[in-house]
């Protein structure tokens with residue numbers, strides 16, 4: 019997918035000006051956390067389960083090669099083809115090859131952030147295939163020519179009114195005007211059904227790969243994943259190498275955290291395991307099945323200090339609880355993954371050069387880490403990325419210099435106290451009447467939004483030292 | 497009760513507290529530090545102020561300049577090594593010492609950081625949970641204002657400060673806090689964040705301010721000057737009437753000092 023993370027500040031500024039969308043984001047930011055906490059409240063095992071799943075994930079990543087090998091062996095034994103792709107280009111080519119081998123014209127596609135990452139849709143379309151997204155949210159943004167704004171709810175930024183207008187302009191509706199939300203859903207379902215039946219290839223994602231039996235697991239609320247998997251002749255499961263877990267029970271344990279954290283449900287409507295092609299005794303199912311597993315720098319992350327990021331289960335809770343995400347929305351981040359997890363993944367999967375603004379879009383408020391079911395210390399990783407930004411001199415020179423000067427001064431207490439006393443006294447003189455300044459030459463970032471409260475006068479250290487001196491003199495007099 | 501608590505709970509010996517003033521209180525609002533000293537003394541402590549103190553290193557640390565933050569952390573650790581207790585009128589500075597110094601440092605320095613962390617407390621936690629400050633004999637004479645409280649993020653999530661400030665306002669001043677709808681949400685300060693991403697920060701502080709104004713409170717109290725400067729500054733800019741103060745001032749019944757951002 020094309021990236022515009024380098025203009026994050028401009029993207030954000032534009033997003034803030036869209037009052038309608040901003041209002042909707044505010045509402046979602048109020049309700050999503052309530053739904054999550056309601057789901058967690060009655061679920062006492064949450065914390066123990068979180069620790070358990072974390073250990074399992076750590077173990078799986080520690081032995082990634084082993085478990086990927088086991089998965090591959092089992093999956094092949096079940097009659098699947100397993101492909102590994104080092105990068106997006108390889109990944110897209112593998113998928114296209116499979117489609118072409120089957121003379122496919124149409125692809126029915128379930129929700130998959132990995133294929134967003136590789137830009138699979140446009141790649142297949144350029145090769146002449148018709149690709150139809152079948153998850154309702156994905157379908158809507160595909161029709162609108164947009165990208166997902168949230169990893170779980172891709173069309174979160176769209177109102178029912180906008181969706182209605184979209185269908186009115188792109189569907190052949192005749193006299194129907196789709197007054198209710200259910201009408202919109204029914205309309206999409208009608209269009210999609212047709213496509214499910216005609217598609218030769220189905221593409222879906224996976225929430226986990228199970229090494230012990232070679233299955234993949236997928237949760238959806240719409241059941242579209244199962245239709246993509248079972249109706250077309252060929253099924254391609256697209257995911258990444260870090261999704262592998264040792265046991266089926268690990269996958270279901272993870273699921274209990276995932277769904278509650280993502281949507282506040284105890285369970286999604288559909289939880290499916292995919293084992294392989296149709297057997298003689300099966301009445302339906304694909305005749306050929308493939309797994310395409312993308313690396314795209316994940317093995318580099320495995321060897322880096324950001325390894326914990328691979329434990330992310332893509333629940334979206336950190337987005338829902340991030341005040342910056344809810345202020346600017348997902349598109350401002352300029353790539354596939356937004357919010358706290360995206361601000362870490364984007365630099366790691368693309369480059370820090372293009373995206374170093376993202377790790378700065380954080381106040382270290384810590385709400386994301388508090389809710390993250392994978393227990394990833396997101397603010398720490400974001401700070402570590404800022405450290406890297408700093409070390410590689412990608413941050414603005416005046417900031418680096420400012421911090422350096424401040425650090426130097428703070429290491430020299432006498433000089434620090436003297437110079438701050440002078441600076442504060444001057445500031446106080448100019449601002450004491452009004453109590454604050456509406457503009458300050460050195461702090462335009464601050465004063466563009468708010469007044470700068472004036473200091474009270476002498477610094478505490480000045481006053482305190484004077485007081486100690488007075489006390490000493492009094493003592494001497496006696 | 498840990499060893500140290502037991503050792504200090506003997507009535508003969510007063511708790512020896514080193515005040516970590518914090519750079520914002522030092523430079524912008526000395527009244528907070530003076531109020532903190534009085535409160536600690538009221539709670540029966542003997543307070544000293546180490547004179548070498550400057551800054552805990554948070555600006556450097558949070559900007560990702562660990563190389564500048566390390567010597568500052570070491571300076572603070574050395575300065576406070578002999579203190580029995582360290583108290584800071586800020587959740588974010590106490591959080592820096594308690595959580596981030598050990599993360600930032602390695603080896604022997606990490607050990608020393610952990611020692612310092614074990615005896616460092618945010619002001620309201622220390623007054624309420626450790627020193628058990630007693631309510632004043634007579635009820636406050638001045639009219640009781642209606643007070644909203646802003647929970648700083650580091651206090652909330654690094655130090656689990658939730659009830660202590662509310663308990664103190666209740667016990668010492670007879671004030672029942674008017675709660676915000678979104679207590680858990682950041683005010684948009686974030687140290688250098690507010691200057692690096694002013695527009696987003698402006699939106700966040702507006703949300704916070706709307707929440708505060710909706711409580712109908714006369715006073716906004718908080719435990720972190722960073723947040724309070726941010727909120728007071730935005731209130732001034734928007735012409736919203738709210739008296740913004742550090743909780744130490746309120747607990748010390750000091751409302752004569754002009755509020756944050758107010759003129760004489």
Ligand code: SF4
Pocket residue numbers: 279329330331332333334335336337359386389390391392393394396
């Ligand atoms: S980082 Fe944590 S909270 Fe965010 S999407 Fe991943 S698992 Fe969910």
